[in-house]
Amino acid sequence: MSNRVALFTIVSREVLRFMRIWLQTLLPPVVVTALYFIIFGNLIGPRIGSMDGFDYSQFIMPGLVMMAVITNSYSNVVSSFYSAKFHRSIEEMLISPMPGYLILLGYTLGGVLRGLVVGVLVMAVALLFTELRVEHVWITVIIVVLTATLFSIGGFINALFAKSFDDISIVPTFVLAPLTYLGGVFYSIDMLSPFWRQISLANPILYMVNGFRYGVLGVSDIGIGVAIGLIVAMVLIAFGVALALLERGVGIRS
Amino acid sequence: MTERALSIEGLRKTYSNGFQALDGIYLDVERGDFVALLGPNGAGKSTTIGIICSLITKSSGNVKVFGMDIERQRSPVRRCIGLVPQEFNFNIFEPVEEIVLNQAGYYGIPRREARRRTAAVLQQMGLWEKRRGSARELSGGMKRRLMIARALIHKPQLLILDEPTAGVDLEIRRSMWEFLRETNRSGVTIILTTHYLEEAESLCDRVAIIDRGRIVEHGPVSDLIGKLDVETFVLNTRAPLRRAPALGDYPVRLLDSRTLEVEISRRHSINVLFERLSVQGIQVLSMRNKANRLEELFLRLVDRGGR
Ligand SMILES: Nc1ncnc2c1ncn2[C@@H]1O[C@H](COP(=O)(O)OP(=O)(O)OP(=O)(O)O)[C@@H](O)[C@H]1O
Numbered sequence: 001m002s003n004r005v006a007l008f009t010i011v012s013r014e015v016l017r018f019m020r021i022w023l024q025t026l027l028p029p030v031v032v033t034a035l036y037f038i039i040f041g042n043l044i045g046p047r048i049g050s051m052d053g054f055d056y057s058q059f060i061m062p063g064l065v066m067m068a069v070i071t072n073s074y075s076n077v078v079s080s081f082y083s084a085k086f087h088r089s090i091e092e093m094l095i096s097p098m099p100g101y102l103i104l105l106g107y108t109l110g111g112v113l114r115g116l117v118v119g120v121l122v123m124a125v126a127l128l129f130t131e132l133r134v135e136h137v138w139i140t141v142i143i144v145v146l147t148a149t150l151f152s153i154g155g156f157i158n159a160l161f162a163k164s165f166d167d168i169s170i171v172p173t174f175v176l177a178p179l180t181y182l183g184g185v186f187y188s189i190d191m192l193s194p195f196w197r198q199i200s201l202a203n204p205i206l207y208m209v210n211g212f213r214y215g216v217l218g219v220s221d222i223g224i225g226v227a228i229g230l231i232v233a234m235v236l237i238a239f240g241v242a243l244a245l246l247e248r249g250v251g252i253r254s
Numbered sequence: 255m256t257e258r259a260l261s262i263e264g265l266r267k268t269y270s271n272g273f274q275a276l277d278g279i280y281l282d283v284e285r286g287d288f289v290a291l292l293g294p295n296g297a298g299k300s301t302t303i304g305i306i307c308s309l310i311t312k313s314s315g316n317v318k319v320f321g322m323d324i325e326r327q328r329s330p331v332r333r334c335i336g337l338v339p340q341e342f343n344f345n346i347f348e349p350v351e352e353i354v355l356n357q358a359g360y361y362g363i364p365r366r367e368a369r370r371r372t373a374a375v376l377q378q379m380g381l382w383e384k385r386r387g388s389a390r391e392l393s394g395g396m397k398r399r400l401m402i403a404r405a406l407i408h409k410p411q412l413l414i415l416d417e418p419t420a421g422v423d424l425e426i427r428r429s430m431w432e433f434l435r436e437t438n439r440s441g442v443t444i445i446l447t448t449h450y451l452e453e454a455e456s457l458c459d460r461v462a463i464i465d466r467g468r469i470v471e472h473g474p475v476s477d478l479i480g481k482l483d484v485e486t487f488v489l490n491t492r493a494p495l496r497r498a499p500a501l502g503d504y505p506v507r508l509l510d511s512r513t514l515e516v517e518i519s520r521r522h523s524i525n526v527l528f529e530r531l532s533v534q535g536i537q538v539l540s541m542r543n544k545a546n547r548l549e550e551l552f553l554r555l556v557d558r559g560g561r
């Protein structure tokens with residue numbers, strides 16, 4: 001009972017935070033996605049023709065949604081948790097009887113909700129540019145939620161180690177962005193030479209984008225079972241690592 | 255339960271940069287005590303408090319709160335403690351009311367009850383009118399009161415305040431004292447640090463003095479002051495003096511032409527001092543203690559190391 005109240009407190013505080021600053025949190029992904037659709041979907045897309053049997057704008061839609069979900073869940077947790085460290089308001093939680101896993105869970109759920117809200121908004125934008133039909137609703141939902149969970153936890157770990165505001169933008173810029181762009185958002189890996197295809201298979205984001213594409217369009221470069229299994233495994237590992245770091249007080253208790 | 259409110263044994267802390275802040279702290283605080291933790295800047299007060307409140311990890315030693323180990327019985331220990339930290343540690347962009355409500359939430363207090371208690375503590379701390387504004391809009395003294403309100407939300411049995419009256423105006427300080435006395439009378443054990451020794455003398459029944467990571471003195475205020483074997487007095491004379499008069503075994507210094515500083519030990523009496531002054535034709539207009547007595551004791555204790 002008391003844990004439920006505490007969890008609810010963190011989650012509602014997190015949701016309130018990103019809703020309050022929607023200009024920085026919810027609007028940018030909408031604008032960026034709209035630009036992608038205008039440029040790649042409407043202007044360049046027709047010259048590209050079809051990919052995996054779909055209009056180019058239809059093909060990129062799942063990837064663009066996933067891109068928004070990934071960056072937004074990650075940055076929600078990393079900036080919110082790092083700010084709490086910076087303002088020292090994290091001490092409010094550290095002195096309380098809340099167990100560590102609850103703090104982690106609360107922030108993760110906050111990040112997942114941000115990812116989902118943005119995902120839905122981006123899909124709504126996509127509807128303006130392309131027709132949308134979701135082939136496998138449940139797979140789509142599962143993939144999105146799992147991916148958002150994974151990157152929320154990732155943001156949490158990043159925030160634990162971060163010592164300045166610069167440290168919270170390094171991973172999104174130099175790791176997440178390249179992996180996402182190379183994760184098959186804009187192309188099918190079948191277009192690549194065998195060598196680069198193999199390399200691409202080591203990119204975890206590829207599995208998420210393709211899993212999601214399978215859910216929406218019904219096509220994928222990767223087996224859907226493999227994709228889901230892999231993401232679940234990564235979520236579990238990330239949760240374990242984050243919890244161990246948190247319990248040891250890494251980056252939060254001197 | 256008869257356990258002590260707090261019991262610290264051999265507590266040591268070495269920070270990650272290799273600095274040893276605590277060098278074997280031993281301290282017992284009984285239930286219902288009102289203790290002042292005194293010490294110069296950097297003595298280790300906040301470090302000790304941080305460890306008790308699980309904000310800092312200890313290097314070695316034992317800390318028990320109401321008989322419970324702070325590491326093995328984390329959750330019940332934390333429920334007992336309310337902390338008012340030395341530095342502001344809330345999100346200044348959050349509304350005042352939300353800061354307190356969220357803290358209640360972290361302690362698992364259901365929303366409805368949390369709202370009731372939040373209203374009560376904010377009114378008590380004179381912040382009710384400010385509840386909707388963000389914490390950034392509060393003055394320094396108000397921010398400190400906000401932290402007190404927040405610390406009270408779960409009705410702690412042990413209240414720890416790290417310099418709660420720093421930067422608080424005289425009137426509010428008095429009302430804070432009254433409030434703390436009342437809280438203590440209601441059975442809450444209080445530990446407070448302060449650099450205002452008159453505050454410690456007027457509020458607390460016991461004092462612990464910490465210096466360089468060790469407790470150098472601990473006991474009832476009156477006992478400690480009783481240990482003071484020398485007091486320094488400042489005398490103002492009617493006529494200007496050219497040099498300090500010879501007063502036998504009373505050490506004396508001339509501060510300026512009309513001001514003398516004299517040390518009087520317990521073996522001597524003030525009467526004899528005045529006799530000697532009159533013999534030399536020196537008339538004293540007024541006399542006062544150089545420092546308040548606790549202050550004097552404090553300075554003598556922490557000066558020992560030749561700081
Ligand atoms: N995170 C830290 N890393 C390294 N050294 C630290 C850290 N925090 C405190 N110290 C050092 O530990 C010593 C004790 O600090 P502490 O904050 O406990 O002092 P204090 O008694 O509260 O002083 P004050 O009256 O100034 O508040 C100081 O020398 C301080 O520089």
Ligand SMILES: [Mg+2]
Nearest residue numbers: 299300340416
């Ligand atoms: Mg301090």
